[in-house]
Amino acid sequence: MRTPICDLFGIELPLFAFSHCRDVVAAVTNAGGFGVLGVSTMTPDELEQELTWIDQQVKGRPYGADILIPDVYEGKGQDIDIETLAAMIPEQHFEFIDKLLTEHGVELAGHQLPTTLPAISDEVSTQLLDVAFGHPIKLIANALGVPPQFMVDRAKSEGVQIAALVGAKQHAVRQVNAGVDIIVAAGTEAGGHCGDVTTMVLIPEIVDAVKETRDVPVLAAGGIVTGRQMAACMAMGAAGAWTGSVWLTTEEAETAPTVKQKMLTATSRDTVRSKSRTGKYSRQLRSAWTDAWNSEDAPTPLPMPLQSMLSEPALRRIDRLADSGHPGAQEIATYWVGQGVGLMNSIRPVRDVVYEWAEDFAAAAERLCGTLDE
Numbered sequence: 001m002r003t004p005i006c007d008l009f010g011i012e013l014p015l016f017a018f019s020h021c022r023d024v025v026a027a028v029t030n031a032g033g034f035g036v037l038g039v040s041t042m043t044p045d046e047l048e049q050e051l052t053w054i055d056q057q058v059k060g061r062p063y064g065a066d067i068l069i070p071d072v073y074e075g076k077g078q079d080i081d082i083e084t085l086a087a088m089i090p091e092q093h094f095e096f097i098d099k100l101l102t103e104h105g106v107e108l109a110g111h112q113l114p115t116t117l118p119a120i121s122d123e124v125s126t127q128l129l130d131v132a133f134g135h136p137i138k139l140i141a142n143a144l145g146v147p148p149q150f151m152v153d154r155a156k157s158e159g160v161q162i163a164a165l166v167g168a169k170q171h172a173v174r175q176v177n178a179g180v181d182i183i184v185a186a187g188t189e190a191g192g193h194c195g196d197v198t199t200m201v202l203i204p205e206i207v208d209a210v211k212e213t214r215d216v217p218v219l220a221a222g223g224i225v226t227g228r229q230m231a232a233c234m235a236m237g238a239a240g241a242w243t244g245s246v247w248l249t250t251e252e253a254e255t256a257p258t259v260k261q262k263m264l265t266a267t268s269r270d271t272v273r274s275k276s277r278t279g280k281y282s283r284q285l286r287s288a289w290t291d292a293w294n295s296e297d298a299p300t301p302l303p304m305p306l307q308s309m310l311s312e313p314a315l316r317r318i319d320r321l322a323d324s325g326h327p328g329a330q331e332i333a334t335y336w337v338g339q340g341v342g343l344m345n346s347i348r349p350v351r352d353v354v355y356e357w358a359e360d361f362a363a364a365a366e367r368l369c370g371t372l373d374e
């Protein structure tokens, strides 16, 4: 395919793949798309290892990294340590999780809180960016806010394209004014953090708004798991697709086996937007976990990063228990995924997904062209 964004990055298909799994990132890039490694759960040392591995696999082909520096979070701009953050989690929240686990016969023997500052903190995110810019990344993306000025400046001086994820028109305009080169417009169908406007409405809205501000490419995200959906978004003015969920059921993905199995059988109605995982709305598989946090006796989820500090270690242990066959843990297990999960019904290698994607896109483009008079 020849599109401006394909030319910009030297890729064959304007298909961007967000994943926390390095194998997926490398495989997408090697198949002609553009892999983007999510780094928000890594330490700087881990990131160094992951990017070194990716460099060896992709041999100069383009890839990117995605960080999460929110506009607002508990402790932002303060010299705060992890113990002080942990002390902000109310006893009521621990007790609520304990009750949920007991009801499902799960015994975790206490809560394990993180011992190092989360990646969203200024200190760790600056270190992560330093590591990322030490590798030949071609794109750096930020979610949940306008990238800090030092990130924009560093990207410009390194010649790296800077992208930002948004779920509303106003946010897109703010990002463009802040110097962002590429907008990722994520509809409410998206796995992970999302707003409440559908991809179908958001894409033309943001494409038009951005054109009036500064005409930067807009990648469409949210519910896109096929080439024909990418074609639809490009027909609405998007420069390509930015995807996350579709890779979770690939052979290469490190998705916990129980959750992967749930995804294969889930329908598009089996996800929910919930604050129970990070404190901000994010879309995930509906499970006993999300149902409990949605109930009337549930405490209000905590602001970032406190809710993640509370829930992530517990959910990871629940995954391991679920994979060992514990039925209660299997009911609770959940992970981020978008509504496109209803179309994700088999485990395939990444390369096959990308090749089928290209064929499906071409068929859709032909169908559209076939509607025109000679």
Ligand SMILES: Cc1cc2nc3c(=O)[nH]c(=O)nc-3n(C[C@H](O)[C@H](O)[C@H](O)COP(=O)(O)O)c2cc1C
Residues within 6 Å of the ligand: 018, 038, 039, 040, 066, 067, 068, 141, 142, 143, 165, 186, 189, 190, 191, 192, 193, 221, 222, 223, 224, 242, 243, 244, 245, 246, 335, 336, 337, 338, 339, 340
């Ligand atoms: C498991 C998972 C984790 C995600 N984590 C992040 C993240 O850390 N940073 C980020 O910018 N986006 C994250 N996202 C959102 C993706 O970047 C992307 O916008 C979204 O997956 C697109 O919608 P889709 O899932 O319907 O393809 C995540 C998505 C999923 C499915």
